Amino acid sequence: MRQQQQQQMRQQQQQQMRQQQMKQQQMRQQQQQQQRKQQKKKKKQKQQQQQQQQQQQQQQQDLISDVFVNI
Incomplete structure (x- = not known):
């Protein structure tokens, strides 16, 4: 009897584990x-930022060349 009970107990414990x-x-x-999702999000944001920066630079160059043309 006792042994059986002990065995059952053990099995239960193992199952719980x-x-x-x-x-x-x-x-x-x-x-x-x-985490992966967040990293993807971050990557996307970074790319967008870079694109914006590039656009800004392009605009500045355009402005500068305009000024030179006007002189």
Whole structure:
């Protein structure tokens, strides 16, 4: 009797442990996905910023060449 009970207890504990590990893994995966998403977002923002900067530079050059033409 006793042995059986102990075995059951052990099995339950192991199951709980397993479930815990599974949960942790899922959590980790979710976190990683989130991080990836954020990184993608950051990348996109950076690209947009660069594009804006390039546009501004282009405008300035245009202005400068206009001035020279006017002189």
